[in-house]
Amino acid sequence: MENELLQEDAQIVVLILIAISVLLLMAVALVVFFFFSRKKIIATELEKKDLTISYQKELLHATIETQEEERKRIAQDLHDAISAKLNVVSLSTNVLIDGRLNHKEKEQTLQHILAVTTNTLESSRRLAHNLLPPILENFGLQAAIEELCDEFMNSKSVTIDCTIAYSNILSKSNELHIFRIIQELLNNSIRHGEAEHITILLENNDAQVDLKYMDQGKGFDTGSIDIKKGIGLRNIESRVEMLNGELIYTSEIGKGATFTINIDSVNRNDI
Incomplete structure (x- = not known):
């Protein structure tokens, strides 16, 4: 036991x-x-x-x-x-x-x-x-973009459909960034993309500004462009960063390019 x-x-x-x-x-x-x-x-x-x-x-x-x-x-x-x-x-x-x-x-x-x-x-x-375009200072971003598009269309080599529903919620300095971005995109589309038709849409609500830019040009390979970016695209990226915005672009060879830029109008930088 x-x-x-x-x-x-x-x-x-x-x-x-x-x-x-x-x-x-x-x-x-x-x-x-x-x-x-x-x-x-x-x-x-x-x-x-x-x-x-x-x-x-x-x-x-x-x-x-x-x-x-x-x-x-x-x-x-x-x-x-x-x-x-x-x-x-x-x-x-x-x-x-x-x-x-x-x-x-x-x-x-x-x-x-x-x-x-x-x-x-x-x-x-x-x-x-x-x-500094005087029209931007005196009459606002919409008038400045419309004048810019007219200048490009006067060459008779490109048509631009420009739709703007923007209510001046950004500072003048940030509006200048948007103007320069569109100017750079137009230059790239015509000089490098040989585009004959371009569409620009700019609109905003109380919280966000949205820019959509599309061309029907030659397009480019997004894979190789990420490796070696030209000064034009880097300039655009720099300005979007200054605006605390988001840039998305898509393109294919022979199918044009699309750029979408979203800017938070509340948390933006007033540079």
């Missing part, structure tokens, strides 16, 4: 030890699981942060490159349209000051100075218009 009790006690002790061992193994397994899970979560978060930093660096580089290209263009325009003409005015004025011209030659020189000055003023107005 005593042996049976000892055997039962031994079995109970063995079961308790086994249970404790199982519990210890489970505890160790849980610790290891949580350790590696946490490690994986941290690694994933670090990877996301690295991707975010990499994207921000790429965006900053694209923005700087875009600004540099814009500065070069402005500098070239200033040189070609204004500096060179002012040099002509200066030379002609010096000739008049010398007093070696007869009456007829003086009249011709004055007429020449007047013509060059008038041309320079027109060039400076055009340059200022390119920097």
Whole structure:
């Protein structure tokens, strides 16, 4: 009887030890699981942060490159349209000051100075218009986009269907971003896509501004464009990022391109 009790006690002790061992193994397994899970979560978060930093660096580089290209263009325009003409005015004025011209030659020189000055003023107005379209400042985004479309259609090489239902809920600086985005898209469609028909739809509600742009041009391979983007597309992406917006584009070779831009009008950046 005593042996049976000892055997039962031994079995109970063995079961308790086994249970404790199982519990210890489970505890160790849980610790290891949580350790590696946490490690994986941290690694994933670090990877996301690295991707975010990499994207921000790429965006900053694209923005700087875009600004540099814009500065070069402005500098070239200033040189070609204004500096060179002012040099002509200066030379002609010096000739008049010398007093070696007869009456007829003086009249011709004055007429020449007047013509060059008038041309320079027109060039400076055009340059200022390119920097900040007066119609955008004075009459709003809808009028500016309609004028832009008319300018492109005057070439007789493209037709543009432009539908705008926009109620001026963005700041002027952000409206300028949208104007430049559409301008860049039109340039790309005609210059690279050789599009003959383009559709633009801009609308908004109280919370969001939506821009949809479609052309029937040559299209492009979205796979390769993601690897090597031109300055035009990077410029568009930079401006959408400044607007805290979302850009989605789809295209196929020979089937045109579609760009959809959604801007949260509540959480936008007023840059």
